[in-house]
Amino acid sequence: MTALHSPHQVAIAVAPNGGRRTKADHPAIPLTPAELARAAAECLEAGAAMIHVHVRRPDSRHLLDADAYLETIEAIRAEVGERMVIQITTEALGIYTPAEQIAVLKAVRPEAASLALRELAPDEAAEPAFAEALDWMKRERVAPQIILYEPAEAVRLAAMIRRGVVPWPDIPVLYVLGRYTVSQTSAPADLLPFLAPEAPRFADWSVCAFGRNEAACVTAAALLGGHVRVGFENNLQTPDGALAPSNAALVASAATPLRQLGYQLCDAAALRTGYLGG
Template sequence: MTEPLVRRIQVCLNGGRSAADHPAVPITPAQLAVSSQDAVAAGADAIHLHPRRADGQESLAYADISAAVHAVRSACPGTPIGVTTGLWITDGDAAARLRLIRGWIDADPDGLPDYASVNLSEPGFDDLTDILHSAGVAVEAGVWSLADADRLGRSRHAQDVLRILVEVIDFPADTCEAEADAILDRLRAYALRPPVLLHGENSSAWPLIGRAGRLGLATRIGLEDALAGPDGDPVRDNADLVRVALAQLSR
């Protein structure tokens, strides 16, 4: 597998969005491959995606994971690929999520992602991280709040996650930076070694890209996080968002 680093910007291709949200949201493995290739050409150095079943619904089943990963890895050799493990995919059933991801351990590693995001706000962070590590998949720790920062600080995996995703997604543009700073301060209190990637979603997406740039942190952008540019201007696709974000970071 590829060394799963993010040097500057990760592209988040689709999340739970559909073409009803934006016509360029990629769903199928072929669409994910094309969108990834364009975003990497635009400057993204890592990829985050939500694999889908044939009916377009998000999936944690190995067959669906591997189909997406194989397609994207073929299109973007050498670029690290990550997936979600969101509990909503199994309708809140943590045991079902563990069963599905435990199935990755004996699967062909060529179909596995380089890393997976695991949210501290969802139950079973440590157990799920154990399973992912057993499968050879690194873990991004998703921290959405001060409480999540404390959960990570107390976790047995606090120092061995790949990186910490500080995700400020439920705050308006005028308060999201203060919330991000509070979470970052709390994480620093635990003297955690893993690097931080800071990002927002919707109204907080662009302010936090700017904040990440000023703090020298990695960040992310894509149609999962934003459907328009910083001034509300339409964007064509994920690659367009990456180009705009890199221009913001260069200011």
């Protein structure tokens, strides 16, 4: 997931559970460490190079907890070894404070982590703590990905890079096409505002989308130079509107057209060489 890759190498990440959906939404959604490990292996086989992990409480509610993350990371590594990059989320879901989010990040010291700009740096007053967390990630070689929900956030992030708040000249980002709302369905055109001529450019950008158009949205992103994230966190349907049997089926729905269009898929080794800095 980096400018160092060939334009014809696309990284597929899978977000298999998120922090909201439960077995009531889909019986195959993976929530336990063992279920996430099995899903990782299936998605690896289907073409994913990275797994974006949420952990849950016993009652399935969203959780940020270092021990739970470490147990899940261990389970996934036992199943797939080093063949997938494991990215944890710091998402608050309205439950955790920025300080709590950063504390869990530091306690886990994962290979990679996603951070929502609107949660960890909602205003200028929060920027020093955000900058310190990013400095720590750079020192500890924890790969960041900044979650951006609207183009205005991309503009703000670019300004923070210029002001030195972000300790890299560029940083990987994820453009979210839509919102976590009932019946949300994204469209490929939702990506265009993020790529408008006046919009900031990030060398390493990915896209996730909601609903049955997920595969179309991420294919469009790949054609325009981006990378992709799919999975039950954002979507439960195959492109024809049927309930997807598994996360691996959604990975395949993205991988198949990309391969047919002549794109190569990044494996974890390629991802680490660029996205994780070698």
